[in-house]
Amino acid sequence: MPDKFRRRLLSLLLSFYNSQHNGSSYLEEDFFEDSGYQRVYRKIYFNIFRNLGFIERILTEYTKNLKDKKAKSLLVLGTSQIFFMDDIPDYACINETVKLAPVYLKKFINATLRNIARNKEVLIQSYSIKENFPDWFVQKWANLFSNDCELDNFLNFFNKSPEFHSINMDSLTPEPYIKNASRSYPMDLASFYIPMLSGNIRASSIMDACAAPGGKTLVLSQLHPNAKITALDKDSKRSDILAHNVKKYNADNVRIINEDFLNFNLKNQEKFDLILLDAPCTGLGTMKRHPEIRWLRTREDIKKMASYQNKFLEKASQLVTHGGYILYSVCSLEAEEGIDVINNFIDSNPNFKIFTPNFHYIPSDFFWGKFYYTLPHKTLTDGFFAALLKNTA
Numbered sequence: 099m100p101d102k103f104r105r106r107l108l109s110l111l112l113s114f115y116n117s118q119h120n121g122s123s124y125l126e127e128d129f130f131e132d133s134g135y136q137r138v139y140r141k142i143y144f145n146i147f148r149n150l151g152f153i154e155r156i157l158t159e160y161t162k163n164l165k166d167k168k169a170k171s172l173l174v175l176g177t178s179q180i181f182f183m184d185d186i187p188d189y190a191c192i193n194e195t196v197k198l199a200p201v202y203l204k205k206f207i208n209a210t211l212r213n214i215a216r217n218k219e220v221l222i223q224s225y226s227i228k229e230n231f232p233d234w235f236v237q238k239w240a241n242l243f244s245n246d247c248e249l250d251n252f253l254n255f256f257n258k259s260p261e262f263h264s265i266n267m268d269s270l271t272p273e274p275y276i277k278n279a280s281r282s283y284p285m286d287l288a289s290f291y292i293p294m295l296s297g298n299i300r301a302s303s304i305m306d307a308c309a310a311p312g313g314k315t316l317v318l319s320q321l322h323p324n325a326k327i328t329a330l331d332k333d334s335k336r337s338d339i340l341a342h343n344v345k346k347y348n349a350d351n352v353r354i355i356n357e358d359f360l361n362f363n364l365k366n367q368e369k370f371d372l373i374l375l376d377a378p379c380t381g382l383g384t385m386k387r388h389p390e391i392r393w394l395r396t397r398e399d400i401k402k403m404a405s406y407q408n409k410f411l412e413k414a415s416q417l418v419t420h421g422g423y424i425l426y427s428v429c430s431l432e433a434e435e436g437i438d439v440i441n442n443f444i445d446s447n448p449n450f451k452i453f454t455p456n457f458h459y460i461p462s463d464f465f466w467g468k469f470y471y472t473l474p475h476k477t478l479t480d481g482f483f484a485a486l487l488k489n490t491a
């Protein structure tokens with residue numbers, strides 16, 4: 099019998115090669131929850147997208163003109179297991195893949211995978227970390243690092259499994275990750291520190307402009323217990339999750355609005371003393387937990403996001419009080435989505451100044467001058483950018 103979970107992986111790969119993803123089709127947390135071997139299948143999935151450049155190069159060497167997408171997907175699935183699933187013997191990696199193949203492909207898949215498995219010790223010697231990221235991404239970062247070693251180090255850390263933390267929402271301290279712990283919320287450390295950057299700001303009204311699923315809202319709620327917090331998100335399903343989290347963690351000073359921030363109207367309400375703008379972005383900083391994202395995004399996407407992010411900042415500037423703050427953040431390390439957005443905004447809004455937050459509780463590795471900037475090989479976290487802006491008008 100073909101393994102139904104490997105079949106699921108195969109159909110994910112097929113939609114990837116047929117470009118049937120919506121640009122953000124991440125593996126859901128519960129995707130293999132119905133399997134007793136969830137960890138194994140998740141590991142296969144992560145290995146595929148972390149090593150796809152290497153796998154595809156080997157396949158180009160061992161096949162001629164591989165146009166059939168089903169054949170390609172099967173070979174990627176089999177090859178990734180042969181190289182990166184040490185606990186599964188090669189014959190099992192091959193047999194399980196051949197079982198999934200339609201009759202017309204069985205012989206070809208079997209012969210190709212056997213051939214690759216025979217030579218795997220030699221082939222792995224040619225592995226290069228750079229081939230496992232799109233060329234445009236490697237070139238971009240090669241220009242930023244002074245030496246090749248640091249570039250490889252950076253890419254290697256982006257290819258590692260994420261470190262999981264939980265945030266204790268009573269004490270606002272990170273703890274080792276415990277699944278389903280009642281007062282703990284699972285969060286990457288770099289994400290947790292972003293709302294913490296507002297720790298010294300006195301704010302009686304706060305807007306979390308892109309709030310769902312709500313990790314940062316919960317931190318804001320605990321950090322500013324006397325403030326009224328408006329948590330807004332455009333996506334209704336995600337807003338439901340936000341509402342669930344706000345209720346579960348008794349964040350009583352939070353009200354939720356399911357609306358487009360760009361259309362948000364103050365009506366009779368006062369402006370906000372602090373706006374957290376955790377803006378939509380390419381998500382390229384989350385490659386540790388979403389390794390496929392590097393293959394889904396393009397340079398064009400970065401530009402599009404940057405122009406969207408400019409609009410968000412402009413909108414936030416109309417909603418913040420004189421003397422108030424905007425905390426801008428993205429889970430991307432691309433300059434276009436971070437420092438360039440901030441510089442463009444300040445150029446056209448000179449009354450806003452970059453404000454250095456008091457960050458004594460956050461390690462200095464998490465900063466780059468006035469900016470919060472988490473390079474994964476330095477902080478062992480996701481890659482985030484954040485800047486705190488003060489309206490000095």
Ligand SMILES: C[S@@+](CC[C@H](N)C(=O)[O-])C[C@H]1O[C@@H](n2cnc3c(N)ncnc32)[C@H](O)[C@@H]1O
Pocket residue numbers: 307308309310311312313314315330331332333336357358359360376377378379
């Ligand atoms: C990076 S995620 C926010 C993560 C969240 N701050 C947290 O810590 O859990 C960006 C969010 O922006 C929302 N979003 C995108 N466009 C929006 C818009 N025009 N108005 C409001 N929310 C929007 C998305 O639905 C998504 O939930």
